Amino acid sequence: MGASIRASSGVRRGTRRRGRRHDAIGWASVPALIAVAVLYLGPLLGAATISVLRSTLGGVTAQFTTLNYQVALSNANFWNSLVRVLQWALVAVPVQVAVALALALGVSSVRIPGVRYARVLLALPMFIPAIVTAYAWKWMLIGVYGLLTYATRVLLGHPVPWIDSTQVAWISVLMADSWRAIPFLTLILYAATSGVPRDLVEAAVTDGASSSRVVSRIIIPTIAPALWLCAVIRLIDLSKMFVIPDIMTQGGPAFSTETPSMVVYQDAFLYGNYGSASAESLIFTAAVAAMVLLYLWRGAVRYET
Numbered sequence: 442m443g444a445s446i447r448a449s450s451g452v453r454r455g456t457r458r459r460g461r462r463h464d465a466i467g468w469a470s471v472p473a474l475i476a477v478a479v480l481y482l483g484p485l486l487g488a489a490t491i492s493v494l495r496s497t498l499g500g501v502t503a504q505f506t507t508l509n510y511q512v513a514l515s516n517a518n519f520w521n522s523l524v525r526v527l528q529w530a531l532v533a534v535p536v537q538v539a540v541a542l543a544l545a546l547g548v549s550s551v552r553i554p555g556v557r558y559a560r561v562l563l564a565l566p567m568f569i570p571a572i573v574t575a576y577a578w579k580w581m582l583i584g585v586y587g588l589l590t591y592a593t594r595v596l597l598g599h600p601v602p603w604i605d606s607t608q609v610a611w612i613s614v615l616m617a618d619s620w621r622a623i624p625f626l627t628l629i630l631y632a633a634t635s636g637v638p639r640d641l642v643e644a645a646v647t648d649g650a651s652s653s654r655v656v657s658r659i660i661i662p663t664i665a666p667a668l669w670l671c672a673v674i675r676l677i678d679l680s681k682m683f684v685i686p687d688i689m690t691q692g693g694p695a696f697s698t699e700t701p702s703m704v705v706y707q708d709a710f711l712y713g714n715y716g717s718a719s720a721e722s723l724i725f726t727a728a729v730a731a732m733v734l735l736y737l738w739r740g741a742v743r744y745e746t
Contacts, residue, residue, distance in 0.1 A: 485726070488719040496716035509716035510724075516708075519721050522701045523728060525611075526680050530732070533615045534675045538668060540619075541626035546656065548627070549634050560631070567624045575688035578617035579604065582689075604690050607697040614686045614698050622678065626671045633667035634660060673736050680729045701725045 495504040513519060548560055566574070581588040582603035594600040603613040637660055645655050661668070683702040686692060692699035705725065709718035 485723075488722050491715055492719035492723055494716060496714060506716070509720040512714070512717040513720035513724055516704070516717070516721065518696060518699065519701060519704045519724075521696065522699045522704050523725065525697075526682075526700055527732070529611065529615060530676050530679050533619065533679060534672050537619050537623055537675055538626060538630075538671050541623050541671065542630050542661075542668070544623070544627045545630035545634050546660070548631055563627060564624050566621050567628075569621070571621065571684040572688060574617055574621050575685045578613070578620070578685075579689045582613050605694060607695050610690050610694060610698050614682075614689055617685050617689065618679070618682060622675060626675070629667055629671055630664065633664035637663045669736065673733055676732060676736060677729065680725075680732070 492509050493505055495502045495506045582590060585600050590600045590603060602609060604610050641659050642655055645659055681702050682700050686698045686700055687703060690698045692703050705718045705721050708714045
C-alpha cells in the first residue's frame with residue numbers, strides 16, 4: 442500500500458516537472474512570437490492603412506478614400522497577372538513536384554560510392570541568387586545565338602523564340618524558375634522518402650509488387666504530407682515571383698509574363714500610385730492565402746481518406 446502511494450506521488454511530481462518545463466518553453470518562445478507578429482503584421486497593417494488614404498505624386502495624404510480599391514479592382518493588368526500566375530501554378534507545380542519526387546527516389550535508391558556528392562551537386566542551384574539564374578537563362582535563350590536557341594535551330598531546323606514569343610516566353614520563365622526550385626523540393630522529398638519503413642517496401646517486393654506499384658501504393662501515400670507541403674511552397678513562390686520574369690522578359694512580350702508583384706511594383710514606384718498599389722497587394726495576399734488554404738484543405742482531405 443505504501444509503495445503504491447509513493448509511486449503515485451512520484452508520478453505526480455514527474456508530471457508537475459514536465460508541466461513546468463513545458464510552461465518555461467512556452468514563455469521562452471513569446472519574444473520570438475512577438476518578433477514574428479511585428480515583422481509580418483506590421484507591413485500588412487501599413488499597407489492596409491495606405492490603401493484607404495488618398496495618394497499623390499508627393500506622397501500619401503491623411504484623407505480617407507475607397508478610390509484605391511476601385512482602381513485596383515478595375516485594373517485589368519493586375520487581374521490578368523493574377524489569373525496568369527494561377528495558370529502557371531496549375532501547370533508548373535505538379536510537374537516540379539513530380540520531377541523532384543523522381544530525383545529523390547533515384548538518389549535514395551542508388552547505393553554506389555560517392556552518391557552523397559551527387560546530392561550536394563543537386564542542391565547547388567538553390568544557393569545561386571535568382572538574379573544570377575535569370576541572367577544565365579536569358580543568355581542561353583536570347584536571340585539566335587543563345588545556347589538553347591542554337592540547339593533548337595540545329596535539331597529543328599529553326600530557332601525557337603524562347604523569350605520573344607507570347608506562346609513560349611512563359612515556358613522560358615518557368616524553366617528558369619524550375620531549375621532553382623526543384624533541388625529544394627528534392628531535398629524535402631528525399632528526407633521524406635528516407636522515413637518510409639523499409640520493411641513495408643521489402644514485404645511488397647517479396648510479394649511480387651512492381652516498382653511502380655510500390656511507389657504508388659506505399660511511398661506516395663506515406664509521404665503525402667510532404668508532397669502537399671512542396672506544392673504549397675511552390676504555389677507561394679510562384680505567386681510572388683518577380684526577379685526572374687523582370688530580368689528575362691520585363692513582363693513581355695505583350696505582358697504575357699507579367700506577375701502581380703511586377704504590377705504592384707510598377708504602380709507604386711514607377712507611377713506613384715501608392716494607395717492603389719497597397720490595395721492591389723492586399724487583394725493579392727488574400728487571393729494567395731485562399732489558394733494556399735484550398736491546397737491545404739485538399740491535401741488534408743486526401744491524406745485522411
